[in-house]
Amino acid sequence: MRRWIGLFVYLVVLVAFFIPSILEPVLQFFFPGANEWIFPRESLIKLTTEHLLLSLLAGAVAAVIGMGLGIAATRRAGRPFLTLIRDVSSLAQTMPPAAVLALAIPFLGFGFKPVLLALVCYSTLPVLNNTLAAIENLPRPVLEAARGIGMSRLQVLLQIELPLALPVIGTGIRICVVINVGTATIGALAGAGGLGSVIVAGLTRNNPAWVFQGAIASASLALMLNSLLLAAEHGLQPAILRNHIDGNSALSA
Amino acid sequence: MTLEWRNASKAYGKKRAVNDFSLEVPKGELLVLVGPSGCGKTTSLRMINRLVDPSSGKILVDGRDVSEIPVTELRRHIGYVIQQVGLFPHMNVAENIGAVPRLLKWNKVKIQARVRELLDLVGLPADDYSEAWPAHLSGGEAQRVGVARALAADPPILLMDEPFGAVDPLTREVLQREFLRIRSTLKKTVVFVTHDLDEAIRLGDCIAVMNGGRLVAAAAPGELLLNANPFIRDFTGEDRALRRLARLSVGDTIGQTTPIAPGGYGDSGTPTGLIRTDATLKEALSLMLEAGESSLNAVSPSGRHMGKLTMENLLENAAGIGVS
Structure with missing residues (x-):
């Protein structure tokens, strides 16, 4: 239940930020020196939606790429590429997203596309790493039994490997999405909108009230998604682990 | 079904895990492969369901070369039990036992009935166990489920790789006794790997002793204990006369x-x-x-x-x- 309370709190904070008549007095209290409190160009709700779409889309692409590479690298034919895949993905994460953005703009132009690329590069590694770790660490006897009873390689993957690896992969996806919500603020630099534009405008116009509302809104968005995905992860756990956590054994029933 | 290794060898690099192994198991017999660790007994066993492919030679099931049978097809008709059991942790006992019938696309009602029948056979009351999770089973219970899973589609051949090796001695004896009881009701060709000579003698119709990848001798337990081969005499130990009496x-x-x-x-x-x-x-x-x-x-x-x-x-x- 506690995780739902967290989710609710973040949601309330976010919604409160969407209503100017609530937000303005708060900002006036904290930042009495500012001359303008509410970001005038776009409504916060529109910026949040943009931000959310951008980070979720990047998360989805990163999840597909990370899982795909992770699965491919753990197949028999893909094993030789495992180190290569790991290295390339680590390299992609070591490049600062702002640098990727700067390098990509000449090719992809301003707007949505270079930001998406930067986010995907930056957030694929956690999904890939978790996919590799989860599949590599599955108990050998279970896989041997699966093959021994006559499952095809695809059946072993779909019926045994993925269901058992899913909770750990889910954690990777959650980390990836949270990273993206934080990092998507750089979208403003390429004109892709999002909550970053409030922060950037606040910095250039020397208005801390704008920086504050952009930062708090994106932080509550990240925290909210984190709790939501945590709940989803709990749902992905095999029933057995849930039973362990809830402390009721199937046999004692 | 009869089973035969014909000049089977398996090399890993320069090392020969199994070297020119030839042996026939008549229909319905229980062959025990026994020998020190690294003698090639498990490799020989795994050649039968093609978890290992021989480098040379062949394996025949009912006269048919196993390399000509589609591998999943072959395995679905050979029961396989391993020491660590390898139950699927995200499936309950009934789902584990029903795994092979599901692969063979049996209908649900038939699978359900079969699962109950098998739980009964291995001495686990279906009402208490079919919904249980593998993580909640004791070692002995888990291996009973492992045996039930292997028997689910009524395969004519059963391969068992040290199935009772990981349970305590008391449970092991109970499982051996129950296994003999089950075997007397279902006539299956069984290949059983163990390093425990007493287990081999208790269970086997025929015991094949392996060493260094080669077959040293294959004989009925009583005869084997009389064998004069120095390796066999050493392997059976000074108390082999007591083993005969046992x-x-x-x-x-x-x-x-x-x-x-x-x-x-x-x-x-x-x-x-x-x-x-x-x-x-x-x-x-x-x-x-x-x-x-x-x-x-x-x-x-x-x-x-x-x-x-x-x-x-x-x-x-x-x-x-x-x-x-």
Whole structure:
């Protein structure tokens, strides 16, 4: 239940930020020196939606790429590429997203596309790493039994490997999405909108009230998604682990 | 189904795990592959369901080369039990047992009925266990489920790789006894790998001793214990005579003794110790040593007097002069 309370709190904070008549007095209290409190160009709700779409889309692409590479690298034919895949993905994460953005703009132009690329590069590694770790660490006897009873390689993957690896992969996806919500603020630099534009405008116009509302809104968005995905992860756990956590054994029933 | 290794070899780099192994298992027989670790017994076993492909030579199932049978098809018709059991942790007991029937696309009702039947066979009440999770089972219970899963689609061949190796000695004996009971009801060709000679002797119709990837000898347990090969003598140990006695029951031996006169109590007429006919000769020897007597009266489980067992009977059987 506690995780739902967290989710609710973040949601309330976010919604409160969407209503100017609530937000303005708060900002006036904290930042009495500012001359303008509410970001005038776009409504916060529109910026949040943009931000959310951008980070979720990047998360989805990163999840597909990370899982795909992770699965491919753990197949028999893909094993030789495992180190290569790991290295390339680590390299992609070591490049600062702002640098990727700067390098990509000449090719992809301003707007949505270079930001998406930067986010995907930056957030694929956690999904890939978790996919590799989860599949590599599955108990050998279970896989041997699966093959021994006559499952095809695809059946072993779909019926045994993925269901058992899913909770750990889910954690990777959650980390990836949270990273993206934080990092998507750089979208403003390429004109892709999002909550970053409030922060950037606040910095250039020397208005801390704008920086504050952009930062708090994106932080509550990240925290909210984190709790939501945590709940989803709990749902992905095999029933057995849930039973362990809830402390009721199937046999004692 | 019959099973045969024909000049099978498996090389890993320069090392030959299995070297020119040839052996035939007649239909319905239980072959035990036994030997020190690294002798190639598990590799030989895994050649049958193609978890290992031989570098040379072939494996025949009912005269058919296994390399010509689609691998999933082959495996679905060969039961496979491993030491670590390998139950699928995200499936409950019933789903684990139903795994092969699901692969074979049986309908749900048939699978459900089969699962109940198998749980019953391996001595786990279906009502208590079908919904249980593997993580909640004891080692012995898990391996019973493992055996049930292997038997689910009623395969004619069963491969068992040290199935009782990971459970405590007491449970192991219970499982061995139950396995013998199950085997007597289902006539399957079984290949059983173990490094435990006592287990091999207790279970096997035929024991194949392997060393360094080669077959040293294959014989019925009684004969094997008489084998003069130095490796086998070393492997069977100085107490091999006791192992022979452990294989024979008082009831089997009593036929060789002279039936005593009705109502009589031995030659001298003094009552000696009693031994049940379903006890082993090893137990009889132990009783004789304990009582300091050289003969025992054999009684049937129902208490009927069956005859007299003497030290001479034991000596004959231990040396292999009697029927093995």
